Amino acid sequence: MAVSRHATITGVGSSLPPRLVPNTWFEAKIDTTDEWIRSRTGIEARHFADDGVVTSDLAVDAARIALRTAGVPAEQLDMIVCASVTGDTPFPATAVWVQEKLELSCPAFDVNAACAGFSYGLAAATAFVEAGMADTILLIGAEVFSRILDFTDRQTCVLFGDGAGATVIQANDRPGIEGTVLGADGTAAEILLVPAGGSREPASAQTVAASRHDIWMPNGREVFKRAVTEMAAACREVLEKNGHTPEDVDLLIPHQANARIMVAVAERLGIPLERAVVDVAEVGNTSAASIPIALDRAYRAGRMKEGDLVLFTSFGAGLTWGATAMRWTMPGVAA
Template identity: 40%
Template sequence: MQKKMVKAVKIAATAHYVPQRIVTNDELSKIMETSDTWIQQHTGIKTRHYALDENTSDLCAKTAVKLLKEAQLPATAIDLIIVATITPDALTPATAILVQQKIGADAAVAFDVNAACAGFVFALNTAEKFMRQGIYKNALVIAGEVNSKMMDFQDRTSTVFFGDGAGGVLLSAVDDPAQEAFVAQELATKPAPEVIHSGRIPHVTQVSAQNYPSLDAFYQDGHAVFDFVITEVPRYIQHFLHINNVSLEELGLVVTHQANLRLIEGIAHKLALPLHLFAQNVVYYGNTSSAGIPIGLDLALKDGRGHKGLSLLSGFGAGLSYGSILLDLSHVGNH
């Protein structure tokens, strides 16, 4: 099969979905030792959404339907689906395959990416590379998490941060180079597997009829995460921009991982950038792990932000995995 040279990869649509059930800080304070005052002071989070009757594939599929509607494409036009998640419906099959089935994207190839809270950046980078091959025309890149099902509700230091949700983009290969969305990207890992982990599956210790698989709840070393983000992430962003000859003044939108508002404020301060340039969906959605960046991107674009200047997506999470993508979003939607 002869490949056609791809002249540009554009973002044809953005969308997100969160469950209806809103959980307040006061509600959490009734089942664990915390308070609305403490949570807001330390995290800036006011509410989060929980998927009480939906799983990760449901959230992602509903996001996919929104993307298809916005891009005015049928599901049969999709030939690639990548889902970023650390809270899959199951270890196998991939959550992306369940999404494929639910939306009827019969012609697509589908698989998952696991890079924790940097997952969407990794998945978007991967999808862009696939699109350059000239084989794939339309791709869904979705990050979805049902973090609530992985929380230890006795662990107030972690549970109060997290919420559930999904967000994503629809990429299309186009012939007009002026519609190119991707300016630069970089991925990195710094092995530190004990800082954040979730769903560890222990090995068996004997051959026994009582053996049965089990996994552990989400855990993070909050202090180590805070130190890494405040010290390493701003330095990494500055280096990333420098090697791509982009100044901070050229940024019109910054969407970092939505860990908590205090970390976003810290990054803004270290970069000497105004806070209003940063997505802050963590306040009402909580930390939605890999979904935080695409949710923030969609909200910003729907609010009329991100169409001017360059947009920086920067994710960081367990691994430690981190990465950034510079986008030109001037042609998303009707722009």
């Protein structure tokens, strides 16, 4: 569908809590090694929030930087969208806590698509802008995953970190965000989930004792395979729909789950690794926050210039996935 109003990213920011936890920290707790984690995931360390720090705290820090980068006062925001599965509270939405901390009164809601949350949020924000329902949207991905990790489960606890990334999405006269494709497969929901705390298994002493409020991933290998397949396919689809081929891509920014997954996606697409952002080493998998954090860090490292074709792709629990093609419209940062 041809649209006359476009959306683009005009500001980026990120926030990682200061406490950096190296792989060796886990060696004393579980049967694992720094070497195993590095070689299987590319992760060397991750940031964990201190007690008392909540998801909206990190979200607000990232948001303030994104707003400053965009040169947009917070009062100009028409809407706040937050992608998260580790919000401050089951409800209200973390976006509402962010709104309260920024002292605003605009609409605010969360997107729950796990590690694909940024893609789903970006599609929603783009559609709101293109439809003329908003001119300026704050889109955040924010997680405190350390609060839902079972530190006796070596398959999962070494993978995740805490952090937030934020973007300002604004109306533009030429296409920035060209398009997003989204996908989901609920038949595979049981391979990656938090089983309890909802209507299926309400919180009880038993659910807490059995760690059923933490992340469960009974088949990591299957998640790995599906991640590679779906992200590569979504990238091809969004590129084709917008008249591009993988050769046209200046920078691929995949969900930062595991370096091996990202390398496999880039290989499948034929995109050389120099044109991909693999920034998992000191961040870990920050779920919905991973793409905006990687985007902000790539921007500040001077990796994009105006007009570059940037490709985002994500994959997460649900299963859910997505890919976005955009022309970078923000001026580059001074080196």
